[in-house]
Ligand SMILES: *[C@@H]1O[C@H](CO)[C@@H](O)[C@H](O)[C@H]1NC(C)=O
Ligand SMILES: *[C@@H]1O[C@H](CO)[C@@H](O)[C@H](O)[C@H]1NC(C)=O
Ligand SMILES: *[C@@H]1O[C@H](CO)[C@@H](O)[C@H](O)[C@H]1NC(C)=O
Ligand SMILES: *[C@@H]1O[C@H](CO)[C@@H](O)[C@H](O)[C@H]1NC(C)=O
Ligand SMILES: *[C@@H]1O[C@H](CO)[C@@H](O)[C@H](O)[C@H]1NC(C)=O
Ligand SMILES: *[C@@H]1O[C@H](CO)[C@@H](O)[C@H](O)[C@H]1NC(C)=O
């Protein structure tokens with residue numbers, strides 16, 4: 015499993031090197047222990063005369079005891095929320111923490127980055143009903159590695175003028191021009207001089223969320239078809255937050271949120287994550303997306319690629335839309351034909367067509383570098399596929415590897431096939447026992463996978479490591495073998511030596527799933543422009559298709575959330591579970607933040623109603639219920655919930671509960687009658703019982719049905735240890 019994860023990390027994420035910001039000479043007077051820190055100060059004061067940057071500088075002067083602190087201040091957050099980043103030592107950090115205006119101080123850390131058959135697979139065909147005019151008013155903010163503005167997916171032919179509400183700019187830097195499709199570009203971080211994408215990741219995610227329709231694209235004739243985003247008429251604004259050395263720092267992530275919110279984006283998509291769940295006030299994505307939510311902007315976030323171990327997702331805040339990855343019905347497989355005629359089937363996205371000649375195989379030692387004389391022109395048998403780069407450098411013809419992967423194929427730089435252990439053993443013994451072993455690797459083929467959608471084995475899982483009572487991830491979307499636009503200067507296999515230039519590439523990861531949800535959220539918003547972020551999220555979650563929980567792991571809803579996104583139903587959910595900013599604030603109070611911090615975060619408008627009580631976090635009007643209990647202990651837990659009617663004026667909904675052993679679940683009242691739209695009704699779900707053993711999670715669901723709409727919420731019984 016460890017090896018497996020390491021490999022996925024290598025292929026799917028772009029690995030980030032350590033933060034070298036301050037060591038590159040930001041200032042002379044910094045002592046050894048000084049590090050870049052974020053000083054988060056909550057909402058911006060309303061006063062017109064308030065100047066955030068001068069306040070930030072005066073705070074720094076106060077703690078350092080001298081003037082001339084300008085070069086310690088790295089970034090000032092002043093458009094959408096208050097705070098700054100600066101180089102601080104422990105003592106200065108303590109002084110700042112004791113100041114009234116300061117909510118939290120935390121080190122800036124390195125986050126890492128974690129298409130189009132997938133839409134048809136979701137039943138979201140090219141001919142689906144949509145309003146292109148309203149859609150063209152929507153702006154998707156993408157926080158990523160940049161974008162390739164010349165890509166056909168971002169061609170603005172036929173696009174009308176830029177929406178009036180747009181407050182942003184095109185500051186893409188050297189040789190970067192925006193158009194009526196890409197209407198904004200900014201970049202952050204040292205050493206970055208433009209918003210152009212050198213990794214391919216940001217171009218891929220942008221085109222999945224909002225790329226226009228481009229016909230006849232493929233990756234070397236594989237996955238041929240029409241590439242398109244969820245909302246092809248929408249506009250894109252790129253916030254490049256990952257710098258040349260590959261780091262996406264907390265400081266830059268917050269700067270991008272500060273800008274995107276003020277620029278007027280409608281939806282944010284961020285396929286970047288940390289290695290584990292961070293406490294809200296130390297997590298730049300949680301902080302930024304909270305202030306986005308305040309302004310009606312929903313943030314779609316990748317759940318991470320550290321699955322399937324429990325609590326592996328770092329996307330934990332309830333206002334984030336946390337997205338897991340699934341397979342689609344298209345899989346890439348390839349064949350290895352041995353000299354003895356034996357044909358074995360394996361995985362990889364291998365674009366190289368065989369000319370029919372069989373090539374010698376040699377058992378490689380899988381070191382960092384191969385013996386050139388031995389491997390030149392041959393197929394190397396080597397357990398791990400990440401030696402592909404050095405195999406190429408050594409002049410090898412191809413590589414046969416062995417990693418247990420039953421659901422994902424990666425683009426290879428040379429002819430390659432990844433086999434399971436049994437088949438790899440067959441090749442090994444053939445190679446050992448044959449005088450001149452030879453083999454042929456065929457180009458990848460498409461395999462129609464009837465088991466899809468399955469949750470991808472790499473997709474990060476819940477339960478939520480920060481607030482156990484809030485289900486995470488929330489939803490799942492396609493994230494395996496996605497074809498989307500790419501940067502022609504980035505290596506398609508991710509190996510530095512891969513010099514192929516492509517405009518479309520196949521990639522896998524929750525990074526690819528996240529922009530699918532951003533696109534669908536924008537699609538829902540085009541029908542319901544006045545819906546809150548929580549309403550859009552609820553609509554998408556309660557209409558999701560059920561998934562099979564027993565594939566790959568037993569995590570069930572803790573791997574795929576409410577299920578597999580179903581865009582056609584998401585625009586007419588019937589009922590929604592709304593959550594206001596005030597509700598989130600009360601949840602933060604229950605969680606344990608003190609009144610002073612809460613006031614600071616909410617701009618003084620809200621404060622805590624009572625003392626903190628973590629057991630009340632579950633009362634948040636979330637469209638999913640987590641019953642977390644200890645084994646053998648009797649429980650009686652109540653979940654108050656409120657739904658808003660957005661279906662038919664006149665409707666009666668009946669509650670349907672799927673029975674489960676050892677837990678009695680009742681809903682009171684179990685009939686809800688609505689007389690008008692926007693009417694709200696409240697009910698209480700009570701779970702009573704005692705679970706016997708430390709068995710894995712099991713789940714039920716609550717469905718409110720009026721005969722037309724089925725508003726489904728998962729109920730997960732999580733057994734604490
Ligand atoms: C600008 O970028 C495009 C696309 O890479 C390239 O073709 C062109 O030569 C560049 N222009 C300059 C002045 O560098
Ligand atoms: C087939 O490919 C191999 C390996 O690249 C090469 O050595 C050989 O000359 C090719 N044969 C023909 C007939 O093109
Ligand atoms: C490399 O392989 C060749 C041919 O098998 C062999 O003669 C040579 O000794 C090897 N070199 C090293 C450094 O192992
Ligand atoms: C083949 O030989 C290698 C060493 O040369 C050995 O490690 C491996 O176990 C052998 N495999 C089989 C299937 O005989
Ligand atoms: C949800 O609550 C927000 C206030 O936070 C309100 O503006 C909105 O109309 C409510 N209903 C829907 C369907 O979004
Ligand atoms: C779910 O997956 C398991 C394991 O592959 C399979 O046995 C079962 O039939 C599937 N259930 C459904 C409803 O497809």
Ligand SMILES: *[C@@H]1O[C@H](CO)[C@@H](O)[C@H](O)[C@H]1NC(C)=O
Nearest residue numbers: 662663664665666687688689
């Ligand atoms: C509302 O529902 C009631 C009961 O089902 C029905 O009698 C009535 O005609 C309905 N009114 C409208 C306007 O649909």
